[in-house]
Amino acid sequence: MDFDWTDQETAFRDRLRALLADTLPDDWERFSQHGPASPALTRYAESFCGTLAEQGLLIPHWPVELGGQGLDPWHQTILAEEMWIAGEPRGGQYMNVNWIGPTLIRYGSPDQQARYLPPIAEGKALWCQGFSEPGSGSDLASLRTRAERDGDQYRVTGQKIWTSYAGLADTCFLVCRTSDDRKRGISILLVPMDTPGITVRQIPSLIGEGDIHEVFFDDVIVPVTARLGDEGQAWEIIGYSLTNERLGIPRYALARAALDRAVSILKAQDEFDGEAVKIEAAHCAALTEAARMASYAIVDRRAKGEAIGAESSSARFATVMAERRVCEFIVEYLPEALADAHPYLKMHHQRGIVAGIAAGAAEIQLNIIATDVLKLPREPR
């Protein structure tokens, strides 16, 4: 067992930090309070991702043939941590490079790859993912948005909700129903967002403006060539996408950075003096570091080419515990942070509320741990 970073990994992290310091604008911390999906951050992300692409830092974990450098999951983790600690200046593009791109590489037709991969690799694309619906959240397989086959095209009708980035996205990774079979009746369509019949409505939210949306599909015509994989293959493809995104966002890293920042502010104000505040800060750090190590244990296995399953739900739940405790710490001991005195902490707090909900609710993670890690018999349905 070895818990040290290699020299190469340390150099990679240093390089990212230097690039962030050089590239981000002076008022970045205030600016990053615009959520990752806000129009302001989306526009900024285009220039930032262009810079990353020029430096070979946008898709370093992609295969060399496709413009990447084939770097291992440790580098991917370092990249994700540094970007998320910095407030995710890649905006919604983190999703492109982490799983939409890799999924297209695995399942896309040559035409789809030729059309969609280069803009992702250059930092010019913005995707949204149309999974959740008003009636289908945690129970995704119950989704009802319908794609009726009509010759060589589909006619799509239905509604998606909570869709991040939809307001500005150019393409939607749309999951829809092509037959009544619960899981095998679901297919994926890659739909340009300017297709007639698509209407987007923004939903005001706690995490910054422009972040989540409703998307309506009224008789939207999509050619069959826009289908990713076979009809009914969506469940398998989503499963593959998830293996690239099993751990989700490295929230433990920003939570720890926010905690350190909060403590340094409290110290400067002579308010890190009582036992209660110190002990609570330590509890926060124990949880962020436990989540970090649980995540690293999985990255390690990915780096060795092992299949990753339910253990990642354990790391995700650990991350939710850490995120919440740090948010609560800051509210309790540095309440002015939420009133804009410390933009970095406000940014963290805005985003933190999502930890146990987006990309699979915390209780769903617990269900997975119970069934697949602890091997408890299933709940009756």
Next chain:
Amino acid sequence: MDLSLTDDQVAILDAIDTLTRPYAGASLHEAGFALPDAQLDRDLAEGGFLDIGFDPDLGAVSAALVVERLARLPQTVEAAASALIRPLLGGDLPRPLCLVEEGRTTRPIRFLREGATVLLVGPSGVSTFTATAAQVRPEPEALYGYPMATLLTVPAERTLHAIPASEVLIRWRIALAAEAAGLLAAALDITVAHVTDRQQFGRPLATFQALRHRLAQAQVRANGVRWLALKAAATLDPGDAALAALHAQESARATVYDFHQFFGAMGVTLEHPLHLWTYRLKALVGDLRGRGGQGLAAAEALWG
């Protein structure tokens, strides 16, 4: 980073499993409150398993792995302090090694008996002495899963060790966390087995989500404690050690009553061995001034 066990570590743990197999399968009917085992202790000592931390190539991580693995057994032996702290002191001190914090010497002490080495650590340094019968009052009625005794007097005549107290405290915290990780894992395993077997309302208890979620959270905690303990053993950093011990004590507190709860009345009997793990966790919760003590130590190490 490479978080797999080395070949040596795999071999050591396999050898421990082989050695302890007869003990792991022993009948535990009415095992009593603590279940010390002198034969197991001798077997482990003779096999060199408690000396692994002396080997610089194997080091504290391997020692912590041994402690974690042994803590899963129903029997208890003094492994944690011997494996992790004795390497600081030299090998010729008699075991068991009993840890005592200066100023808290009247508290019950795990494994204390005549002939044991008592290590006293605190602001005035690190010292040891061999306990005499007159200094020790056994506590056979103590509600802990370890043999316990109270130290009646601390002799003035002690061997001083020229090592900083801080180093002992770091390793004490790692030992505590590694032991807690094994105890948590074993208590969780046996609880999982029980709720899977036990049927009520025509279905296994394990199919009720209220239990599933609390057990899943216990899994998250046990996993976190294990990793923090191993990382701290690798870095020997005071902050890492304090966070590991804090997470261990907090996790013990958060899970022990749930484990008992899910056994119903069976969990309050001495016929079932659950208490062997949970009432050891209870003993660890009070070490080094409990969560507050670890929290302050962590805050000091992390933020000065």
